[in-house]
Amino acid sequence: MKNIIGVRFRKPGKVYFFDPEKLEIKKQDKVIVETAMGQDLGEVVITNRTISENAISTPLKKVIRIATPRDIKQDQENRKKEKEAFRICQEKIKKYKLDMNLTEVEYTFDNSKILFYFTADGRIDFRELVKELAAIFKTRIELRQIGVRDEVKRIGGNGVCGRELCCCSFLGNFETVSIKMAKEQNVSLNPSKISGNCGRLMCCLKYEQEVYEDKLKRLPKIGAIVKTEDGEGIVDSIETLKEIIRIKFRDGEDYFYKKYPASKVKIIKNIAKEEINLEEREHLKELQELEKLQKLDKANEEGI
Secondary structure (H helix, E strand, O other): OEEEEEEEOOOOOOEEEEEOOOOOOOOOOEEEEEEOOEEEEEEEEEEEEEEOHHHOOOOOOEEEEEOOHHHHHHHHHHHHHHHHHHHHHHHHHHHOOOOOEEEEEEEOOOOOEEEEEEEOOOOOOOHHHHHHHHHHHOOEEEEEEOOHHHHHHHHOOEOOOOOEOHHHHOOOOOOOOOHHHHHHOOOOOOHHHHEOOOOOEOHHHHOOHHHHHHHHHHOOOOOOEEEEOOEEEEEEEEEOOOOEEEEEEEEOOEEEEEEEEHHHOEEEEOOOOOOOOHHHHHHHHHHHHHHHHHHHHHHHHHHO
16 A cells, blocks of 8 residues: 655646655645656645555655745745736737737746646647747746636636536546536526536536436436326426426326326336427537537647
8 A cells, every 4th residue: 555645736726646755744734746847836635545556557756845934935936926927928919919818827836937828719829929938038938728618717716506616626627528418417408507607518517417327227218108007108207316207198188297206107118209499409509519619628638
């Protein structure tokens, strides 16, 4: 078994695991660690966790030391310099008339590199911008194009639920979200109701999806012919989480409806009947476009 700690460099941001060796480290301690971009300062968010060495795919980098007051002061100075670098970069973007939106600037702990994060609709030729920024700051410059979901994650905000956005509070990675999830959860297909602040499908559609998938395997589909204690009928609607089914019965020229627990219903013919009205079809087209954009964002994130 291997002892590890979890370190976060920015909030919000991913949690990375490191080997503390024999250091006594507490939660919320600031530590200096070795990363792919050199030394960096992060905050400990997970302590005293042991995992099997077989579960570690790549060797863990080590914690160099617990941050000293001098390290913390240097990090604070870097944060101040980031604001000035942001202002200068914005001026240069206007100078070169580049169609890009600067979202954040990040200095590495040792000042060996400055990263500029931006969003744009397409590819941007920023070679001249990089040359001028390198001449001004006398260090390595890296421009990274991010998706709109990353942009909102960095800006922050509240969701329709009234709470802080999931991506800003605890989500480390963006999961793939699809229209199929909204349909299976019987959520309105109106894009304005199931899109987040980023304009993409809401991440929270993923949270209960496994439960819905498990229950839907055992429940009849809408339009299925079923047998109940009151005779045969057609499934009109389903309350998936409660496993309650509403059945439509025919009584001569009229119809009546009745609800049953799923355990009291026997499936005779399980044929799904799609009933999407014209308005929902229009919404569905919009959602399909959102889904395409979401997949493009995911590809960009993995590429970066």
